[in-house]
């Protein structure tokens with residue numbers, strides 16, 4: 001049974017006003033099923049990150065509708081969107097964004113600290129997340145003591161520590177060599193299949209997109225084509 005988790009309908013996004021106005025999204029329609037692994041591809045500037053930021057409740061459409069778990073997100077206020085984000089979404093960025101003087105475990109525990117969880121709950125969930133990404137033995141190391149691939153895995157552990165429905169990753173392998181990239185893709189595949197997390201990823205690389213079940217091709221602020229392996 002498939003369940004539509006995310007629906008975008010006629011989503012536009014305009015940055016700036018007047019002469020400087022730029023329409024980054026020109027009417028994006030997209031449905032994402034729960035449990036899917038989706039890769040967004042397309043030329044630089046085609047609107048991939050803008051779409052991810054909207055899906056991640058970090059930004060709102062200028063016009064159009066974004067339904068997530070039955071909520072019309074464009075009608076929510078900033079605080080309501082933040083709650084949705086904290087409860088259901090996890091983020092991974094190209095640049096890892098870890099706190100540098102802080103251990104892997106403390107980095108991973110951070111979203112739970114914001115949620116006001118107790119030290120004991122944070123510790124247990126943090127270690128479980130590090131275990132899931134294969135870094136339990138590295139819990140007390142700072143980012144500087146870890147390789148790029150390990151740092152990205154810590155960032156993924158931080159993103160999944162809250163057990164999100166959706167993991168959003170914007171060019172997660174952009175700063176990694178091909179061997180490390182494959183490890184990250186295998187980890188994302190594992191989280192998708194075994195933990196049932198819906199994964200939305202942006203990538204430039206066809207080799208990385210090949211791990212996804214669905215590939216959404218962006219061009220000039222629109223979804224140009226969707227390739228679905230299930231129907232290939």
Ligand code: ADP
Nearest residue numbers: 015016022024043044045046047048049050051
């Ligand atoms: P992609 O991720 O596909 O490379 P983006 O979604 O980041 O593309 O950007 C789409 C277009 O919108 C680009 O032309 C970019 O310059 C523009 N853009 C993105 N964010 C902003 C912003 N905050 N202000 C102005 N223009 C922006």
Ligand code: MG
Nearest residue numbers: 048049050202
């Ligand atoms: Mg981008």
